[in-house]
Amino acid sequence: MSTARAERLVNLVLALLSTRQYLTAERIRGIVPGYADAVSDEAFFRMFERDKTELRELGIPLETGRNSSFDSVEGYRIARRDYELGEIELAPDEATAVGLAVRLWDSPELTGQAQGALVKLRAAGVEVENGAPTVVESRVRAESAFSPLLAAVQNRQAVSFQYRRSGSPDRLMRTLEPWGVVSWKARWYVIGHDRDRQAPRCFRLSRVSGDVRTVGKPGEVRRPEDVNLLEFVAVTGDQDPTPVATATVWIADRRAAGVRRHAKLVGRLAVDGVDGDLAEIELFAPESAADWIAGHGPDVLVLEPDVLAKSVRDRLEAIVHHGGRP
Known part of the structure; x- marks a missing residue:
């Protein structure tokens, strides 16, 4: 709804609430701001009919009637007894x-x-x-992703967002058909059908990074009738995800603190005369781990798996080939 139309509807409601008499369409046209913009009588009546329909769809009790038997034209009003909120009683x-x-x-x-x-x-x-x-x-x-995800739930529209899994610096793109947003143990979660995994999943909002973007048209998402969102989060919300693979790496002493935070030290090893730690890292997104590890340059060396070691090496060679630019 445009701002001008919203203002016109508010003014119309105020005008019809402020009088006990029925106001004719012509009278409304003269006193309610916005109707004077109509270029013709026909344009005004079309505008007025749309506004009346809008008010009724919003649940506003619009009455029609005549002030006396001598009136030839019906008018409109809103009875305060039907419009105002009833008495509130709380224990x-x-x-x-x-x-x-x-x-x-x-x-x-x-x-x-x-x-x-x-x-x-x-x-x-x-x-x-x-x-x-x-x-x-x-x-x-309430995280920054709360409002767009709640809007997507209400509009029954799929969304996509970047998500950082527990214990991993990797950010993966997820496409979700959201069923609802709930709070569990002071944290917000969105639950829905994960199109990438083809299964129900829940995501903690604090791990959503960047913008939440809508996908497809509103009304396309269907929430299963038998799903209990809070129960689903209680069972799966705080479980650690299963890693896809494990990498064995060498980390130079007192270097690559970002890698060390996610590594399990399993021994000592010297590479080309440089002392360091032998470590294992659980990978949740092997396809993006190469970029992350290559960013630490010579301070980290991938020993296994061979595919990851080659991917990191290719990235470092590309940097050297471009004169230090990735």
């Missing part, structure tokens, strides 16, 4: 839960929405307890 424990939920959010976007809900409850006369029990200490951090 003490429910009000406390609302206050606790506000304290749990750790995101500017979600905090604003939660605080807004709190203000509305208090305006309605509901006393919400801010001093909620301190038994819940953790805060739910």
